[in-house]
Amino acid sequence: MSEAYDLFVIGGGINGAGIARDAAGRGMKVLLVEKDDLASHTSSASTKLVHGGLRYLEQFEFRLVGESLREREVLLANAPHIIWPLRFVLPHVKGMRPKWMLQLGLAIYDRLGGKKTLPGSHRLDLRKAPHQAILQDSLKSGFEYADCWVEDSRLVVLTAMDAEARGATVLTRTECTALERHADSWTATLEGDGGKRTIEAACVVNAAGPWVDTVARTALGSGTPAHLRLVKGSHIIVPRAYPGDHAYIFQQPDKRIVFAIPYERDFTLIGTTDMLYEGDLDRVEISAEERAYLREAVTRYFRSGVTEEDIVSTYAGVRPLYEDKAASNSTVTRDYVFEVEAEGGAPILSVYGGKITTYRKLAEHALEKLAGHIDVPGEGWTADAPLPGGDMKDGDFAHFLWEASERHPWIPPEMLLRLARAYGTRLDIVVGEASSLEGLGEYLGGDLYEAELTYLATHEYARSAEDVLWRRSKLALHLPQDAILAVGAWFDARREAATP
Template identity: 55%
Template structure:
């Protein structure tokens, strides 16, 4: 299997069809789609894959129920249609999740909620996800953690995703289809001519490389406008609105498997979601961000807001002292001049400029629609690149790496039950492993778990983390330091003590060139 071990600059292609700038979900998805159509693709990312916005989402594959109130029917339909496509493509990192909305008579009336849920159930075809229904919270398990004043609730379906791993899997698939994926390589300068882009790349280690690309894709997310003006030397008519979304993680608040959607007096909503077995994830906020894009941190007022709004519903109030971890990301939203950040559209816009060598810029977007965005982007580039139209869309029914469980369980039936059968098979094959460790490995790597474990797991570096997995992450998933392992390729950092995190960092420093001695995550913990 090809290995993405960081290449010396001499091994990077000097020419390609398309250079994709940005290693978030949209950039990785576009690189994958284009590589699958036979194009020669280079993806460059100045940091780690998914280091910014794409690892800081609420981690949902969802249509966006609240967007119906803003008449975003096209976006909701598109996102709803993508849910089951994505669930089938990677049942190890995505799975169905049922949401409970307790009815608060002071918020939206029952008739409005029922109309909204009816539309949510019927705007797109469903085969796996069950429809919505009304429940008696005095009898339903989801009512137990709530204040007794909530007696009626509404239950509907969406999905959960490990967002950072979704990016990594797209990058792996792109690489295995022929793309060159460069992490810690920045697009320093891009000069445009009639038929090509001459690009200068520089690496974190100080190396430089010059590359000629027939087309350039700007998938820099929150940095998209900045990239155009500062690196591609172009003006841009569109404006991005940068909105910070922050989340808090607290010890587990409930034992059942449902998530909650809570309506707030300010007409916003927040989610409370089962997270990493031992925790509950609460978010998100919508706050205008005016500082450095890569330095987004949660504010005290955001922590107060999330604790206060969740405490309006849970019987046990949530205090700041309960927060064990936080993370924040900056959403690059299209500026539609809405006064309320929550009302700004989450849809995407693709801007193709063919005045000279093609330039495609991605504006906005949400994680649920990344595959469709990538497909649309690739479609737009076919004609200006003079590519045979027969090289058409292909990702709709394709698996992501690790998602094809056929060799373990036989033909696929439905993604949720397929994964259950797969995990049972894994436990039989590796009886020497703890069940919790196998569950994590099965979720992270799916059908490629045997490639991770190999012939022997090696030494245990920290609880449940073995030498074999660390080597796999370095050799096949671009991990270069403890943060990459503990906070993006996994969330083990949330479970480990400071001493255990330091042990992982020390191992990385010993075995990997340039690894940090101590973990310095972009997120924070108490």
């Protein structure tokens, strides 16, 4: 007899993980499946911002911006280790958006969303340090405002971990290959490393991101009534392009914007693009056209441009946006839309659109939507619930880091900062009983030791070197090739040891 669940969530991105967490915390029996690794597609390919979305004001998306700004405060309080404030500098460019428009937009931005912990916007003289030495001479004035940075993949993983801690079952490398609908339940066929099996569920949540219509066709024999627009966004990573901890936001002649953001201490992240995508969803890559577009965007503003040879890495992802018939890929709504199909059998809810910043609220709204079709106990609870590692007194990361340095004076400062940022208050679980670097086990390279790999494999669903080096961290940008190979060999040995 197959196991039965209240809610079967397909998709291990930010929306699926958020819905699974909220439902599990209300006492529902939840199963989440992801065909690859958590956050292995769209949710790890973002610009890594928790923000209101200043540019969405031009599309009169006041509800979305207001909700995003309120959620920015909630997420910052609940995950201060992986989310932190970031200042953005917006130069004024003659012939583009006039100063009055920028100032009005920022004034609205400052006032939407209610109470804020981040400072408001203000004017800047770009002829003064540090901007004068970084930007072109033609850029003389601008504005500065605040939003937040987020470790996007880690946000997904921590949300899934919390869902599991509250009773959900989380299965990675497990694909739903068939869905059979009954009057009051679904039968799902799952295939993964453990073979094939079936489960029963009262309701299906289709949070498969770019595959949302594929899952809908599997379930219903056709796509959902909503139409999907797949828009690719790509980024390039270059060696650190300028000093300082601030980001730049660059207006483009096509009315898009491009960010230049301090990244992983030694690099600058530049993105993103907006291109209609019709290719293989499992092999999404930046195009030569996008690389050139982003390089030109930076060269238009910085004194020192970016060459093709400067690019050390790239990434690209596809956003599953709700088709609202917007003329431009950059103006199609980033708001989320639900489609519930409950005619003729058990319900299925499909999720379109959304952004990382609003994932928690999206989850609440999804369960509200389902409450008319299945029993959804309790009320929303996640607003005041820290994510794993985020339970710091007053959300004070600096104080937590100081206390951690007192407990572990043997950990080098840069390594301690990286571990504290990644794991927060779970740092002591990673370190265990070690009182020296040697006590952390095998040395892999850089500041990576076996104890961290063991923790990631045991607690964070990591199964491969890529899971660790590109999603749960960005250590691949810092480690030498022999260390990267050593991580792969460590996971190979772990798999072999587990094989009967």
